[in-house]
Amino acid sequence: MTGNPVFCAVDTTDLSDACHLARALAPHVGGLKLGLEFWNSHGAPGVAEVMARAPKARLFLDLKLHDIPNTVAGAIRALGNVDFDILTVHAGGGSAMMRAAKAAAPGHAAVVGVTVLTSLDDDDLSAMGVPGGSGAQVARLAALARDSGLDGIVCSPREVADRRADWAAGLFVVPGIRPAGSDIGDQKRVMTPVEARDAGAGILVIGRPITAAPDPAAAAQAIAAVLSARAR
Numbered sequence: 001m002t003g004n005p006v007f008c009a010v011d012t013t014d015l016s017d018a019c020h021l022a023r024a025l026a027p028h029v030g031g032l033k034l035g036l037e038f039w040n041s042h043g044a045p046g047v048a049e050v051m052a053r054a055p056k057a058r059l060f061l062d063l064k065l066h067d068i069p070n071t072v073a074g075a076i077r078a079l080g081n082v083d084f085d086i087l088t089v090h091a092g093g094g095s096a097m098m099r100a101a102k103a104a105a106p107g108h109a110a111v112v113g114v115t116v117l118t119s120l121d122d123d124d125l126s127a128m129g130v131p132g133g134s135g136a137q138v139a140r141l142a143a144l145a146r147d148s149g150l151d152g153i154v155c156s157p158r159e160v161a162d163r164r165a166d167w168a169a170g171l172f173v174v175p176g177i178r179p180a181g182s183d184i185g186d187q188k189r190v191m192t193p194v195e196a197r198d199a200g201a202g203i204l205v206i207g208r209p210i211t212a213a214p215d216p217a218a219a220a221q222a223i224a225a226v227l228s229a230r231a232r
C-alpha cells in the first residue's frame with residue numbers, strides 16, 4: 001500500500017469520540033483501524049459514521065476472526081456493504097479457514113492473518129506450550145498464511161525483516177509501535193515507527209500514542225513528520 005503508512009487504532013466505545021478523532025486525524029494518517037471494542041458497540045452503522053468523517057482514509061476492520069471455515073466465511077459475507085480495505089483473521093485458525101476467509105472477502109480487500117499478538121513474549125508462548133519463541137511461531141504462521149492465499153500478516157516489528165525476506169509481496173501490518181519515550185502499556189514486542197517502517201512494515205498500527213495524547217492530531221502529525229524526515 002502506498003502513502004502514509006500510519007493507521008490509527010480508534011479503540012473506544014464512544015461514537016462521538018471516534019467521529020471527532022476521525023475528523024481530526026484524517027489529514028495526518030493513511031487509515032483508521034476499527035476493532036472489536038468499537039464494532040461490538042456500534043457495528044456497521046457506526047463504522048459508516050466514523051468513515052464519513054475521514055472520506056479519504058482507508059478502513060482496517062480488525063475483527064480477528066477465529067472459528068471454523070464455514071463460520072468465518074459466513075461472518076465475512078455478513079459484513080455486507082461495509083467497505084473495508086483490510087480485514088484480520090487469526091492465522092491459528094488454520095489453512096482451510098484462511099482460504100475460506102479470502103474466498104468470502106471482496107476482491108479488492110486485503111485479508112491478513114494475525115500471527116502472534118504483540119502483547120505476548122516468549123514466556124507467554126512457552127506457557128501455552130508453543131516451542132521456539134515468537135520468532136519461530138511467527139515464521140510458521142506467516143508461511144501458512146502465505147501458502148493459504150492470504151495477502152499478508154499481522155506481526156510485531158521485531159519479526160518483519162525476517163518474514164519479508166520470505167514474502168516480498170506480502171502486506172505486513174504491524175502494531176506494537178511506540179514512538180520514543182511513549183508508554184508501552186500492555187505491548188511486549190515493540191519498536192519505534194521509523195524502526196518498524198525501515199524493517200519492512202507496510203502498515204504501522206498506532207493507537208494510544210495518538211489517541212491518548214493531549215492533542216491526537218498533533219501526535220499523528222509528529223509521527224508522520226518523523227517518518228518523512230527520515231525517509232528510507
Ligand SMILES: O=c1ccn([C@@H]2O[C@H](COP(=O)(O)O)[C@@H](O)[C@H]2O)c(=O)[nH]1
Nearest residue numbers: 009035116117118175176205206207208
Ligand atoms: O498483535 C496485535 C494485533 C492487533 N493489535 C491491535 O493494534 C492496536 C494497538 O494499539 P496500541 O494502543 O498502539 O497498543 C490495538 O487496537 C490492538 O487491538 C495489537 O496491538 N497487536
